[in-house]
Amino acid sequence: MEVIPNQERKYLGAPMAKLSTDIPELVEAFGPTLGRIPAGGWPDTREDDKLVKTHCCFCGQQCGIQLRVQDNKIVGFEPWEDFPFNRGKLCPKGIKRYMQDEHPDRLKSPLQRVEGKGFAPIGWDAALDRVVSEIQRIQEKYGKDSFAVLTGASLTNEKAYLIGKFARVALQTANIDYNGRLCMVSAGTASKKVFGIDRSANSWNDIVDADVILAAGTNIAECSPITTDYVWRAKDRGAKLIVIDPRLTPIARNADLYIPVRSGGDIGIFNGMLHVMIKRGWIDREYIAEHTVGFEEVERTVEKYTPEYASKIAGVPAAMIIKAAELFGPAKTSFVMHARGIEHHSKGVDNCIAMITLALATGRLGRKGCGYAMITGQGNGQGAREQGQKCDQLPGMRGIEDPEARKYIADIWGVPEESIPGKGLSAIPLMEAIHAGKIKGLISICFNPVVSLPDANFTREALGKLEFYTNIDFFLSETAQHADIVLAGSLMEEDEGTTTNVEGRVIHHRKVVAPPNGAREDWKILCEIANRLGKGDKFNYSGPHEIFDELRVASKGSVSDYYGITWEKIDENNGIFWPCPSLDHPGTPRLYEGGKFGHPDGKAHFIPVEWRPSKEMPDEDYPIILTTGRVVAHFLSGTQTRRIGALIDQIPQPFCEIHPNLAVKLGIADGDYVKVESRRGKVVVHAKVVKTIRPDTVFVPYHWPHDRSANNMTIRGLDPLSEIPEYKICAVRVSKTEQPIDAIAKLEVQAGGIR
Amino acid sequence: MTNADFFIDYSRCIGCQACVQACSECDTHRGVSMIHLETIERRDSVQTAPQVCMHCEDPICARVCPADAIKKTPDGVVQSSLKPRCIGCSNCVMACPFGVPKYQVAIDQMMKCDMCYDRSSVGKMPMCAAVCPSGALTYTTLRNIQQTRPGVPVNEWQFGKEIVRTKVYVMVPPEISRVEVGLVQITTTAASLPDDPYDVALMLES
Numbered sequence: 001m002e003v004i005p006n007q008e009r010k011y012l013g014a015p016m017a018k019l020s021t022d023i024p025e026l027v028e029a030f031g032p033t034l035g036r037i038p039a040g041g042w043p044d045t046r047e048d049d050k051l052v053k054t055h056c057c058f059c060g061q062q063c064g065i066q067l068r069v070q071d072n073k074i075v076g077f078e079p080w081e082d083f084p085f086n087r088g089k090l091c092p093k094g095i096k097r098y099m100q101d102e103h104p105d106r107l108k109s110p111l112q113r114v115e116g117k118g119f120a121p122i123g124w125d126a127a128l129d130r131v132v133s134e135i136q137r138i139q140e141k142y143g144k145d146s147f148a149v150l151t152g153a154s155l156t157n158e159k160a161y162l163i164g165k166f167a168r169v170a171l172q173t174a175n176i177d178y179n180g181r182l183c184m185v186s187a188g189t190a191s192k193k194v195f196g197i198d199r200s201a202n203s204w205n206d207i208v209d210a211d212v213i214l215a216a217g218t219n220i221a222e223c224s225p226i227t228t229d230y231v232w233r234a235k236d237r238g239a240k241l242i243v244i245d246p247r248l249t250p251i252a253r254n255a256d257l258y259i260p261v262r263s264g265g266d267i268g269i270f271n272g273m274l275h276v277m278i279k280r281g282w283i284d285r286e287y288i289a290e291h292t293v294g295f296e297e298v299e300r301t302v303e304k305y306t307p308e309y310a311s312k313i314a315g316v317p318a319a320m321i322i323k324a325a326e327l328f329g330p331a332k333t334s335f336v337m338h339a340r341g342i343e344h345h346s347k348g349v350d351n352c353i354a355m356i357t358l359a360l361a362t363g364r365l366g367r368k369g370c371g372y373a374m375i376t377g378q379g380n381g382q383g384a385r386e387q388g389q390k391c392d393q394l395p396g397m398r399g400i401e402d403p404e405a406r407k408y409i410a411d412i413w414g415v416p417e418e419s420i421p422g423k424g425l426s427a428i429p430l431m432e433a434i435h436a437g438k439i440k441g442l443i444s445i446c447f448n449p450v451v452s453l454p455d456a457n458f459t460r461e462a463l464g465k466l467e468f469y470t471n472i473d474f475f476l477s478e479t480a481q482h483a484d485i486v487l488a489g490s491l492m493e494e495d496e497g498t499t500t501n502v503e504g505r506v507i508h509h510r511k512v513v514a515p516p517n518g519a520r521e522d523w524k525i526l527c528e529i530a531n532r533l534g535k536g537d538k539f540n541y542s543g544p545h546e547i548f549d550e551l552r553v554a555s556k557g558s559v560s561d562y563y564g565i566t567w568e569k570i571d572e573n574n575g576i577f578w579p580c581p582s583l584d585h586p587g588t589p590r591l592y593e594g595g596k597f598g599h600p601d602g603k604a605h606f607i608p609v610e611w612r613p614s615k616e617m618p619d620e621d622y623p624i625i626l627t628t629g630r631v632v633a634h635f636l637s638g639t640q641t642r643r644i645g646a647l648i649d650q651i652p653q654p655f656c657e658i659h660p661n662l663a664v665k666l667g668i669a670d671g672d673y674v675k676v677e678s679r680r681g682k683v684v685v686h687a688k689v690v691k692t693i694r695p696d697t698v699f700v701p702y703h704w705p706h707d708r709s710a711n712n713m714t715i716r717g718l719d720p721l722s723e724i725p726e727y728k729i730c731a732v733r734v735s736k737t738e739q740p741i742d743a744i745a746k747l748e749v750q751a752g753g754i755r
Numbered sequence: 756m757t758n759a760d761f762f763i764d765y766s767r768c769i770g771c772q773a774c775v776q777a778c779s780e781c782d783t784h785r786g787v788s789m790i791h792l793e794t795i796e797r798r799d800s801v802q803t804a805p806q807v808c809m810h811c812e813d814p815i816c817a818r819v820c821p822a823d824a825i826k827k828t829p830d831g832v833v834q835s836s837l838k839p840r841c842i843g844c845s846n847c848v849m850a851c852p853f854g855v856p857k858y859q860v861a862i863d864q865m866m867k868c869d870m871c872y873d874r875s876s877v878g879k880m881p882m883c884a885a886v887c888p889s890g891a892l893t894y895t896t897l898r899n900i901q902q903t904r905p906g907v908p909v910n911e912w913q914f915g916k917e918i919v920r921t922k923v924y925v926m927v928p929p930e931i932s933r934v935e936v937g938l939v940q941i942t943t944t945a946a947s948l949p950d951d952p953y954d955v956a957l958m959l960e961s
Contacts, residue, residue, distance in 0.1 A: 036786070037785075037786060042785040042786065045782050076780060077780065079880070079882075079885040079886055081880070081885065086888075088880070088885045088886065089773075089885075089886055089887065089888045090773055090777070090886040090888065091771050091773050091888055092771060092772050092773050092775075092776040095773060095776040095777050095780060095886060096776055221769035221770070221771060221889075222769075222771065225769065225771050225773065225888040225889070226888045228767075228769055228888050228889045229888055229889060229890055232767050232889060232890055233890075233903075236903055236904055236905055238905075247955075248800075248801060248953055248955055249801065250768075250769035250770055250771075250801045250803075251769065252801075253800065253801055253802060253953070254766060254767075258958070260955045260958055260959060315959075316958075316959060317958075317959065317961055319961070632770075632771045632772070633772070646776055646779065647776075650772055650775075650776070659955065659956055660798070661956050670798065688797075689798060690797060690798055690799075691798060691799055691800075691951060691953060691954040691955060691956065692800065692801055692953055692955060693955055694955050694956075694959065695955070695956045695959075
């Protein structure tokens with residue numbers, strides 16, 4: 001193959017982030033601007049042409065929603081009260097989600113970077129030619145693995161499957177990973193190690209029947225609002241609720257016990273609870289003997305976690321740990337759930353193991369009102385980690401280094417087994433390899449790492465070192481601003497496919513409208529690139545339905561077996577829970593019934609865990625703990641929700657939650673401009689003085705870009721097993737400051753400005 | 756849903772504003788929300804409270820309206836002001852004991868919650884109750900709420916010496932049969948205040 005010469009890239013090797021023009025100009029041209037009314041104004045009240053039953057594109061709950069269509073435009077929504085998961089209920093994001101349709105910022109043509117000017121439209125042929133020639137040039141010069149793929153967990157199962165295959169077959173690169181690496185990997189790893197299956201163990205109905213609910217690191221009211229209804233209904237029955245979180249979030253207001261754990265201290269609470277439960281005989285030794293292995297070592301490990309010892313780790317009074325054990329221990333039924341609060345740590349996997357050990361040691365799994373759930377964050381947080389877009393997995397959660405799995409998938413793909421690359425780099429090491437100049441080219445979709453990865457200044461620097469970067473997106477995200485070629489893709493409602501919700505229920509997203517002229521369905525873009533790379537015969541699909549049928553076969557016999565799930569069956573049953581191994585199988589809403597687990601020996605495996613400090617602990621120079629997270633009106637990096645007027649009206653800009661005791665010490669009053677600064681970067685935001693947070697901790701939500709990005713401060717500390725970054729604790733200092741008046745500060749709030 | 760009533764259960768509210776956002780999607784007033792979501796005192800707690808029109812049996816907003824612009828339907832729903840009649844005087848805004856009607860400057864007219872009359876009169880749920888993820892707003896039968904919730908529904912209020920009965924119910928602890936809204940003299944010495952139940956710093960000291 002001929003080496004194509006490097007095309008006039010004078011800016012190459014510039015030390016800092018390279019943008020084609022400055023940020024205010026890019027914002028001027030591509031937004032984010034705010035969509036407030038549907039295109040062409042509010043619709044008249046005549047009958048809608050169509051009312052399409054589909055699902056929300058945002059979080060892992062994937063609520064059912066109906067979208068109203070008039071003249072091939074989405075003009076509103078109607079609750080879908082018959083969909084069993086959410087019964088018509090929605091959060092503000094779902095309600096206003098349709099405002100992203102027909103949005104003025106919508107990309108309706110591929111774009112090419114023009115130095116000094118920003119971006120200019122380019123035809124599809126020219127754009128795809130350039131992408132393909134750069135892929136070929138870079139791979140020829142630096143090797144196959146020098147071109148990487150970053151993808152996302154808000155993609156359908158079909159797209160997740162397709163892009164995993166695209167990386168391994170069309171690009172033949174080992175380096176593909178996804179933003180679920182920032183989300184579900186600690187939970188998944190823990191669940192797999194202990195239970196042998198990476199999925200929430202129950203349908204949500206079991207929450208309602210639990211006598212005690214233990215919720216740690218999960219801001220249910222804001223990040224998974226519909227789950228609130230299940231928790232409150234359990235409480236209506238008399239259930240006790242224990243909430244563990246450094247912040248007293250709305251769900252904690254009605255808790256029977258709220259434990260304001262110090263971020264990173266969760267193992268103290270879980271091991272301390274188990275210590276008390278063992279002492280008082282509140283574990284199920286019969287269940288343990290029959291269905292598990294390894295408990296003796298756990299018992300030895302927690303021996304030293306007396307309430308007093310545990311309380312020092314957790315940073316809370318010992319009495320709270322005893323009370324938690326007293327509420328949880330003797331209950332007849334219980335439900336354990338966690339989310340990013342305990343997972344986003346350099347010991348995220350251990351945190352999760354320590355927590356689910358409580359469910360296992362009491363034998364309260366696999367029956368009515370008894371179970372365990374990790375609350376997925378992203379739209380397809382569950383399904384997107386099953387279909388083979390993780391750096392170490394093939395479809396069906398098969399290990400990419402497992403010879404049998406490789407052979408099985410190679411046969412389905414029609415490629416030699418040895419042509420499938422091995423294990424690649426996960427998201428953060430991949431970005432580090434870009435920074436180090438080892439990876440030279442990148443294609444990304446459904447991922448905005450400039451906002452979502454930790455240590456954002458490092459990410460910006462890294463993107464500046466790429467020789468070629470292309471991005472498939474529907475809006476020009478802050479990351480896409482760094483691209484050489486942007487390919488105009490599709491919104492969820494403009495394509496069809498399935499996702500797998502927080503419960504493991506596979507559901508059907510229907511196509512509501514076509515992409516606008518000039519944009520294309522994501523799967524078509526990927527298939528066309530593959531085609532131009534000479535692999536068209538492996539990507540010859542008539543549509544997502546056909547991709548799903550291939551996925552079903554690829555997952556057959558695996559842990560996450562979709563073989564028996566068809567789109568038709570999903571529609572008839574309001575979703576099907578995997579595993580579903582045959583066409584006549586009804587699916588599996590509840591795992592581990594009868595104490596049967598996913599490991600080859602059929603047993604659950606206890607794993608002892610010890611607490612260890614976080615990567616960066618507060619010290620003299622940076623004495624305060626920063627923890628980050630989400631707010632109810634926004635989703636992830638805000639690419640979509642920062643373009644919706646009603647959501648920006650609800651929560652316009654980030655803030656720094658700070659306890660009055662700490663605020664007084666620092667001379668800070670509510671509403672002051674404050675600088676929050678770590679060793680890696682800073683933000684200036686408004687102080688929000690509240691008594692509902694630990695006095696040693698501040699909180700900044702992360703949905704905003706540039707100088708308002710919480711990830712300027714966070715640390716690239718990874719869990720050694722899951723490689724999830726430590727978003728939930730790093731060390732900062734906080735000080736009062738003046739109103740910033742630079743060009744970024746003057747931008748609109750949704751673009752990273754401040755008012 | 757026939758025979759359905761509207762229930763507010765403040766203890767369930769998580770402040771997400773789904774009700775506010777959904778209200779602004781109602782076909783009769785697109786883009787403008789009629790529901791109020793009050794943040795009680797964010798410094799001290801995360802408590803929030805949604806406020807829909809309570810639809811008084813004898814609506815004072817209608818009684819004080821000099822233009823006779825506010826009508827109650829036979830099924831007890833107090834309508835928003837009639838456009839041809841409303842003179843924008845804001846008597847109703849000041850008189851309502853629940854703070855519901857708001858004067859809309861742009862259209863020189865009072866607007867308020869009408870329980871999504873276009874929806875509820877044809878058996879659909881009002882938008883806010885349909886979407887509310889916490890059940891703080893619920894549209895169901897009295898019987899169903901009595902069977903499923905630990906609190907009791909009441910729709911009688913005492914403001915000073917005046918008793919107000921409303922179509923909308925609020926959920927309260929079982930020992931309460933009427934919500935008494937009186938003036939309370941707050942003594943401001945710190946010692947007289949109870950310990951702050953939601954102060955995380957105090958919890959850690961215990």
